[in-house]
Amino acid sequence: xxxxxxxxxxxxxxxxxxxxxxxxxxxxxxxxxxxxxxxxxxxxxxxxxxxxxxxxxxxxxxxxxxxxxxxxxxxxxxxxxxxxxxxxxxxxxxxxxxxxxxxxxxxxxxxxxxxxxxxxxxxxxxxxxxxxxxxxxxxxxxxxxxxxxxxxxxxxxxxxxxxxxxxxxxxxxxxxxxxxxxxxxxxxxxxxxxxxxxxxxxxxxxxxxxxxxxxxxxxxxxxxxxxxxxxxxxxxxxxxxxxxxxxxxxxxxxxxxxxxxxxxxxxxxxxxxxxxxxxxxxxxxxxxxxxxxxxxxxxxxxxxxxxxxxxxxxxxxxxxxxxxxxxxxxxxxxxxxxxxxxxxxxxxxxxxxxxxxxxxxxxxxxxxxxxxxxxxxxxxxxxxxxxxxxxxxxxxxxxxxxxxxxxxxxxxxxxxxxxxxxxxxxxxxxxxxxxxxxxxxxxxxxxxxxxxxxxxx
Amino acid sequence: xxxxxxxxxxxxxxxxxxxxxxxxxxxxxxxxxxxxxxxxxxxxxxxxxxxxxxxxxxxxxxxxxxxxxxxxxxxxxxxxxxxxxxxxxxxxxxxxxxxxxxxxxxxxxxxxxxxxxxxxxxxxxxxxxxxxxxxxxxxxxxxxxxxxxxxxxxxxxxxxxxxxxxxxxxxxxxxxxxxxxxxxxxxxxxxxxxxxxxxxxxxxxxxxxxxxxxxxxxxxxxxxxxxxxxxxxxxxxxxxxxxxxxxxxxxxxxxxxxxxxxxxxxxxxxxxxxxxxxxxxxxxxxxxxxxxxxxxxxxxxxxxxxxxxxxxxxxxxxxxxxxxxxxxxxxxxxxxxxxxxxxxxxxxxxxxxxxxxxxxxxxxxxxxxxxxxxxxxxxxxxxxxxxxxxxxxxxxxxxxxxxxxxxxxxxxxxxxxxxxxxxxxxxxxxxxxxxxxxxxxxxxxxxxxxxxxxxxx
Numbered sequence: 001x002x003x004x005x006x007x008x009x010x011x012x013x014x015x016x017x018x019x020x021x022x023x024x025x026x027x028x029x030x031x032x033x034x035x036x037x038x039x040x041x042x043x044x045x046x047x048x049x050x051x052x053x054x055x056x057x058x059x060x061x062x063x064x065x066x067x068x069x070x071x072x073x074x075x076x077x078x079x080x081x082x083x084x085x086x087x088x089x090x091x092x093x094x095x096x097x098x099x100x101x102x103x104x105x106x107x108x109x110x111x112x113x114x115x116x117x118x119x120x121x122x123x124x125x126x127x128x129x130x131x132x133x134x135x136x137x138x139x140x141x142x143x144x145x146x147x148x149x150x151x152x153x154x155x156x157x158x159x160x161x162x163x164x165x166x167x168x169x170x171x172x173x174x175x176x177x178x179x180x181x182x183x184x185x186x187x188x189x190x191x192x193x194x195x196x197x198x199x200x201x202x203x204x205x206x207x208x209x210x211x212x213x214x215x216x217x218x219x220x221x222x223x224x225x226x227x228x229x230x231x232x233x234x235x236x237x238x239x240x241x242x243x244x245x246x247x248x249x250x251x252x253x254x255x256x257x258x259x260x261x262x263x264x265x266x267x268x269x270x271x272x273x274x275x276x277x278x279x280x281x282x283x284x285x286x287x288x289x290x291x292x293x294x295x296x297x298x299x300x301x302x303x304x305x306x307x308x309x310x311x312x313x314x315x316x317x318x319x320x321x322x323x324x325x326x327x328x329x330x331x332x333x334x335x336x337x338x339x340x341x342x343x344x345x346x347x348x349x350x351x352x353x354x355x356x357x358x359x360x361x362x363x364x365x366x367x368x369x370x371x372x373x374x375x376x377x378x379x380x381x382x383x384x385x386x387x388x389x390x391x392x393x394x395x396x397x398x399x400x401x402x403x404x405x406x407x408x409x410x411x412x413x414x415x416x417x418x419x420x421x422x423x424x425x426x427x428x429x430x431x432x433x434x435x436x437x438x439x440x441x442x443x444x445x446x447x448x449x450x451x452x453x454x455x456x457x
Numbered sequence: 458x459x460x461x462x463x464x465x466x467x468x469x470x471x472x473x474x475x476x477x478x479x480x481x482x483x484x485x486x487x488x489x490x491x492x493x494x495x496x497x498x499x500x501x502x503x504x505x506x507x508x509x510x511x512x513x514x515x516x517x518x519x520x521x522x523x524x525x526x527x528x529x530x531x532x533x534x535x536x537x538x539x540x541x542x543x544x545x546x547x548x549x550x551x552x553x554x555x556x557x558x559x560x561x562x563x564x565x566x567x568x569x570x571x572x573x574x575x576x577x578x579x580x581x582x583x584x585x586x587x588x589x590x591x592x593x594x595x596x597x598x599x600x601x602x603x604x605x606x607x608x609x610x611x612x613x614x615x616x617x618x619x620x621x622x623x624x625x626x627x628x629x630x631x632x633x634x635x636x637x638x639x640x641x642x643x644x645x646x647x648x649x650x651x652x653x654x655x656x657x658x659x660x661x662x663x664x665x666x667x668x669x670x671x672x673x674x675x676x677x678x679x680x681x682x683x684x685x686x687x688x689x690x691x692x693x694x695x696x697x698x699x700x701x702x703x704x705x706x707x708x709x710x711x712x713x714x715x716x717x718x719x720x721x722x723x724x725x726x727x728x729x730x731x732x733x734x735x736x737x738x739x740x741x742x743x744x745x746x747x748x749x750x751x752x753x754x755x756x757x758x759x760x761x762x763x764x765x766x767x768x769x770x771x772x773x774x775x776x777x778x779x780x781x782x783x784x785x786x787x788x789x790x791x792x793x794x795x796x797x798x799x800x801x802x803x804x805x806x807x808x809x810x811x812x813x814x815x816x817x818x819x820x821x822x823x824x825x826x827x828x829x830x831x832x833x834x835x836x837x838x839x840x841x842x843x844x845x846x847x848x849x850x851x852x853x854x855x856x857x858x859x860x861x862x863x864x865x866x867x868x869x870x871x872x873x874x875x876x877x878x879x880x881x882x883x884x885x886x887x888x889x890x891x892x893x894x895x896x897x898x899x900x901x902x903x904x905x906x907x908x909x910x911x912x913x914x
Contacts, residue, residue, distance in 0.1 A: 031618065031620070032618045035617045035618045036617050036618060041657075160492045160493050161488065161489045161492045161493060163488070163492075163840060163841055163842060163897070165893075198892070198893055200498075200892055358815070358872045358874050360842065383620060384620055385620060385817065385845075385872075387844040387845075388842075388844075415815045415842075415872065417815050417891055417893045417894045417897065418891050418893075418894070421891070434874055434875050434878070435655070435657055436622075436655060436874045436875075437874045437875070440620070440874065
């Protein structure tokens with residue numbers, strides 16, 4: 001009896017170690033293929049340099065969708081199709097301007113501003129008003145009586161001491177999202193927001209403003225860190241100063257956009273889906289290289305590498321280039337709605353939308369048993385620099401699927417130190433992406449998806 | 458009896474957990490200080506932008522030594538002193554040139570070359586000869602009879618599939634180090650070496666050539682990757698082609714250089730030393746930002762942070778800015794010789810010379826028990842992204858101390874993906890360094906050194 005048990009145990013252990021070895025060999029093949037023959041970097045060059053900005057509703061969006069179809073076909077997808085959705089159509093209009101008006105003649109350099117996404121414009125006459133600087137919502141509330149008729153300047157700094165910069169972003173972003181409406185309730189006429197960044201340059205960083213239903217919509221702009229510090233001193237030293245803002249943003253009628261989807265049909269469970277994707281749109285003032293051209297080309301690269309290696313997944317792999325993440329996430333909503341309506345069976349959904357930097361692991365959100373299964377694969381992933389699986393979360397786009405039908409989700413966790421230097425700013429360009437870092441992200445994604453496909457969740 | 462044992466165990470566990478908690482709090486204080494108030498980035502800006510290149514024997518070296526003294530004083534060192542050593546004095550001379558000579562009129566663009574460090578010059582007449590391309594030393598040996606009178610082009614590529622790029626460097630660097638002498642033994646008149654890099658640009662990367670005693674010294678130059686690929690095609694398609702090389706390098710008499718050393722005196726064991734350092738010299742064609750301005754300013758930052766926080770180490774902390782790592786390592790040799798001659802007791806020596814990129818861990822080389830002690834601190838270091846302690850090794854400079862008197866040694870392991878893009882090339886400039894990545898490296902170093910100081914090895 002004992003002997004049999006030992007034999008069974010030995011066989012089990014042999015099988016396990018054989019599976020581990022096969023997985024490890026297959027992942028090594030995938031990594032070698034991507035590090036040697038990846039098209040991700042060249043794909044990104046074309047997307048960023050020949051198309052560039054591609055906000056929902058823009059011509060860039062339309063061109064990017066065509067690019068996506070072609071790139072997925074070139075990567076060898078079994079089929080490629082578009083999933084239509086209505087997307088918002090916000091435009092910046094002619095370049096916004098901010099001018100300091102003062103009796104003093106010194107320090108009259110204009111501020112370099114960027115309207116926040118979805119912001120209303122100032123109208124042709126602009127908005128000219130004195131400025132009140134606050135460091136927090138608490139200070140805003142305390143000084144509520146001073147706010148009426150003024151421009152509120154939220155000068156809340158990014159926290160330096162978080163090691164993971166997404167924590168600083170999570171902490172500060174409320175001033176961008178809610179700042180306008182909270183100030184408008186006290187009678188403010190516009191807001192200026194210190195950019196959500198650690199950068200050492202002066203680029204303003206845009207991003208969506210979210211207007212509350214119960215407050216007037218007032219214009220909202222961002223300024224870079226050097227201007228923010230300069231402006232803060234100016235406010236303190238020059239009580240006569242006013243700020244003149246001219247922004248020309250408009251919200252046009254919703255228009256048609258598309259998720260671009262390429263698939264490899266599953267060999268054993270074609271009706272079980274594994275989704276991997278990034279978002280195809282980008283803010284209008286940048287090339288959208290890290291955010292999120294990187295996630296798109298990495299997702300396409302997963303498919304290309306599988307095809308090049310003759311890996312046929314058991315489940316159907318769907319590469320989804322989501323529409324309109326930046327100012328609406330209508331693409332993700334559509335994808336999730338349709339999955340629910342069709343009662344699709346989704347095994348896992350993985351996103352890359354945290355930059356094309358050197359990968360360190362994955363954020364995961366799913367039942368504990370499924371998470372434990374992924375964690376058990378850590379030894380297979382560690383040789384690729386992937387050690388961090390502790391954080392809960394997934395990306396914005398796969399989050400819709402997670403909430404709609406409970407799909408286990410994850411997001412690639414690249415090193416975050418450089419991300420907010422370029423996030424939503426004109427500095428988010430192809431040159432800021434390193435070829436090998438981008439490719440290692442694709443290796444990480446392809447490896448995890450391979451394991452999920454082979455072993456289920 | 459059992460009760461007592463349990464009590465003792467419980468106390469032990471309490472003490473351990475208390476120590477862990479105190480360590481964890483102290484490391485958090487150190488990290489907060491560095492991430493909030495670090496001078497490392499500004500120090501690096503001054504070193505790279507006002508001094509720049511600082512090869513041994515150059516005026517830049519002399520200026521950098523003065524800078525180092527002042528920076529260490531400003532950081533609060535208890536004392537700062539110079540340790541004199543003789544250093545080699547190699548100069549590039551006027552910019553080197555390489556011209557393709559051919560009956561064909563197409564493709565006549567000159568190659569962008571850089572003489573290898575310590576290389577002899579071609580003399581005023583230059584060297585003009587046909588070229589033989591080889592992919593390896595094996596091919597060189599096989600084709601030995603073809604080599605006489607020719608320029609050998611080593612076109613050995615960096616391996617793409619290593620995840621850690623130092624493995625690719627370790628694999629390829631023999632062609633730079635030994636290539637000239639091995640070709641010279643077969644009668645070659647000069648060598649051209651494909652640069653040791655993954656970069657997507659065309660910068661040539663210099664670095665030392667090591668001439669063998671038993672071969673003629675022939676000129677050696679590097680070319681960038683785009684030129685290497687172009688040159689390779691040209692060699693295949695144009696048998697009449699010759700290459701004309703003009704390099705103007707000279708080896709001048711040895712001169713005087715210095716290690717720059719700043720200390721904090723130990724409060725309990727002032728005669729036990731912990732060394733931390735980088736090398737102050739850099740190649741002449743770059744600002745030496747990652748290699749190794751970063752290591753210098755990080756080491757100084759460790760001292761500054763301790764002083765700012767009132768941390769007085771038990772052992773004497775020595776920050777050493779080593780002289781002449783790039784083409785002689787005479788500073789490191791001197792430091793080790795003197796430590797041995799004075800019978801100094803060195804507890805640990807840590808180097809940062811792998812770039813100012815986001816840190817991932819440490820290479821370590823020491824007895825297994827000491828290594829195990831450091832590994833036991835992993836949970837304290839993981840919150841700072843430090844997980845990789847598996848590799849054996851230390852830096853070039855602390856290696857001398859390790860070999861001379863057996864000092865346990867280590868080296869910061871930053872992410873390596875971008876390092877060889879800029880290593881020894883004109884692209885190694887301040888702008889390639891990210892402020893927070895640099896600071897996190899200093900956090901890692903300060904944390905590990907704190908633990909070694911507190912608990913010994």
